[in-house]
Amino acid sequence: MAGPVSGTVHVTAARAGRGRRAPARPGTLRALAGMAYAAPTAVIVLTLFLAPLVLVVVMSLHRWPLLGAPTFNAPANYAKIADDPLFPGAVVFTLKYTAIITVLLSALALGLALLVQERRPGVGFFRTAFFLPGAVGFAAAALLFYGMLNNDVGPFGFLGVKWTGTPNMALTSTIVLVLWRFAGFNMLILLTGLQSIPVEVYEAARSDGASRWQVFTRITLPLLRPTLALMLILSITGSLLAFDQFFIFTNGGPDNSTVSMVMVIYRNAFFKFDLGGAAAISVVLLAVLVALNTLQLKVLR
Amino acid sequence: MRYYSSRSALAVLFLFPLLWSGWSSLRGQDGGYTLGNYAQMARFGEGLPRYFGNSLLVSVITVAGTVVVSALGGYAFARFRFPGKNLLFLATLAILMVPYATILIPLYVLLGYVGLQNSLVGLALVFVMFQLPFATYMMRNSFEAVPKELEEAAMVDGCGSLRALIGILLPAVRPGLITVGLFAFLASWNDFFAPLILLNDGSSFPLPVAVVSMTQKTFGAIDYGMLQAGVMVMAVPCLLLFLVLQRYYVRGFMSGALRG
Numbered sequence: 001m002a003g004p005v006s007g008t009v010h011v012t013a014a015r016a017g018r019g020r021r022a023p024a025r026p027g028t029l030r031a032l033a034g035m036a037y038a039a040p041t042a043v044i045v046l047t048l049f050l051a052p053l054v055l056v057v058v059m060s061l062h063r064w065p066l067l068g069a070p071t072f073n074a075p076a077n078y079a080k081i082a083d084d085p086l087f088p089g090a091v092v093f094t095l096k097y098t099a100i101i102t103v104l105l106s107a108l109a110l111g112l113a114l115l116v117q118e119r120r121p122g123v124g125f126f127r128t129a130f131f132l133p134g135a136v137g138f139a140a141a142a143l144l145f146y147g148m149l150n151n152d153v154g155p156f157g158f159l160g161v162k163w164t165g166t167p168n169m170a171l172t173s174t175i176v177l178v179l180w181r182f183a184g185f186n187m188l189i190l191l192t193g194l195q196s197i198p199v200e201v202y203e204a205a206r207s208d209g210a211s212r213w214q215v216f217t218r219i220t221l222p223l224l225r226p227t228l229a230l231m232l233i234l235s236i237t238g239s240l241l242a243f244d245q246f247f248i249f250t251n252g253g254p255d256n257s258t259v260s261m262v263m264v265i266y267r268n269a270f271f272k273f274d275l276g277g278a279a280a281i282s283v284v285l286l287a288v289l290v291a292l293n294t295l296q297l298k299v300l301r
Numbered sequence: 302m303r304y305y306s307s308r309s310a311l312a313v314l315f316l317f318p319l320l321w322s323g324w325s326s327l328r329g330q331d332g333g334y335t336l337g338n339y340a341q342m343a344r345f346g347e348g349l350p351r352y353f354g355n356s357l358l359v360s361v362i363t364v365a366g367t368v369v370v371s372a373l374g375g376y377a378f379a380r381f382r383f384p385g386k387n388l389l390f391l392a393t394l395a396i397l398m399v400p401y402a403t404i405l406i407p408l409y410v411l412l413g414y415v416g417l418q419n420s421l422v423g424l425a426l427v428f429v430m431f432q433l434p435f436a437t438y439m440m441r442n443s444f445e446a447v448p449k450e451l452e453e454a455a456m457v458d459g460c461g462s463l464r465a466l467i468g469i470l471l472p473a474v475r476p477g478l479i480t481v482g483l484f485a486f487l488a489s490w491n492d493f494f495a496p497l498i499l500l501n502d503g504s505s506f507p508l509p510v511a512v513v514s515m516t517q518k519t520f521g522a523i524d525y526g527m528l529q530a531g532v533m534v535m536a537v538p539c540l541l542l543f544l545v546l547q548r549y550y551v552r553g554f555m556s557g558a559l560r561g
Contacts, residue, residue, distance in 0.1 A: 034381025
């Protein structure tokens with residue numbers, strides 16, 4: 001609805017700019033022009049972001065089948081979350097996965113960033129090589145590993161390891177996949193942080209006789225704190241919402257041992273046709289993540 | 302020398318899976334090299350042209366939509382004062398705070414209400430929305446970096462704000478537009494979860510959903526050579542685009558737009 005209205009507003013504003021007419025104050029006209037330019041953003045934010053945000057809460061209060069009319073049943077969808085056959089296990093598994101990934105990914109990304117920090121001949125090649133897996137889509141990366149870690153066709157069959165055969169191996173293999181795909185991305189984030197540290201700071205520390213380790217712990221790490229915090233936020237939220245890797249690569253198995261929280265939402269919605277139940281889990285997850293993000297932003301600033 | 306040996310070893314580790322995938326996509330059943338896997342893939346399901354076309358269509362609409370909406374919005378946020386401006390900007394950035402996966406179920410219902418269920422256009426609009434926080438922030442900063450005198454001179458010459466935008470400002474913020482477009486392309490071309498939820502008809506699937514369905518046993522034994530051919534068809538456009546536009550990609554990181 002806002003579309004056509006702001007369209008006319010805009011024409012008037014443009015005409016006034018050319019000086020054919022002189023209605024209203026120029027400030028008002030400029031404000032109207034600004035609103036016209038922002039109108040598409042407003043329409044998208046309203047219809048595709050705020051509306052679904054309200055709808056997900058409404059849905060969570062109803063028995064909402066995939067087909068057919070919804071009926072109000074609050075708070076049944078929330079009450080039954082704890083009884084969901086998969087969700088409690090998925091929470092534990094997702095938290096465990098998030099903790100492991102966040103530690104390993106930060107360490108690996110920091111290591112890589114430090115390795116390619118200095119400008120030297122050939123450093124661009126190494127940066128690109130470490131990042132390149134990040135240019136590949138995550139679904140494609142998961143499918144790549146699906147084939148590569150298959151012992152009949154993959155190059156590692158001779159090792160005789162069942163890469164996705166046991167719960168622990170399935171998790172380990174997924175972690176390797178995620179590290180491979182995201183290490184370069186996080187390296188790039190940390191690299192921007194490293195490069196914003198003035199060279200003079202390092203030089204001063206060296207001339208004061210600081211060792212490499214001292215420079216790292218006393219200068220690099222503290223000055224990198226905001227960038228590290230950003231990387232942690234992205235890594236934690238990304239891991240809590242893990243889906244592709246477990247849906248495509250391990251398919252939740254073996255024995256539902258790698259079912260993540262978002263997979264439960266998906267299964268409830270599209271296998272059990274219970275959109276209301278899926279919405280209730282979504283709302284809980286949403287609340288937790290918004291709270292977590294707010295907390296992390298506070299710590300960051 | 303130690304500098305190069307350790308880094309080279311790591312580079313091999315990171316590049317190996319990509320090289321293996323490319324190699325095995327070219328290996329025939331008899332052990333020789335062949336394009337057979339790609340021919341096989343072209344005939345899979347509804348056929349490669351269909352899935353590739355779907356992916357391309359969604360990506361083109363997403364890139365165009367993101368660039369246009371964020372350029373207009375960025376201009377508004379950088380250069381104009383109007384009621385509700387800060388609120389709208391914050392609401393746009395708030396998209397980042399809300400996890401993707403949690404609003405796709407209501408989006409599925411909502412798109413159904415307006416007749417965009419199972420629609421590639423609906424999917425692209427959702428992608429545009431998810432791109433907006435990064436893109437709007439990026440474009441606002443890009444416009445703010447352009448000296449005001451540039452457009453003021455044009456306005457004095459009788460240009461309206463729209464003509465100043467098109468004739469003078471857009472060329473000046475071109476690097477920002479390319480960055481925004483590149484991120485929008487990579488996101489929409491590669492996304493798996495949104496099309497999985499929003500589309501339910503096999504003939505409208507984009508590449509990731511179609512290729513993942515190759516691993517579902519309902520299609521008989523899994524053809525691993527064909528699967529890696531599918532991985533390559535998805536990955537190669539992104540790898541090439543990244544290598545050509547690397548500079549613009551890194552700009553996205555430098556701009557602080559990730560921080561939102």
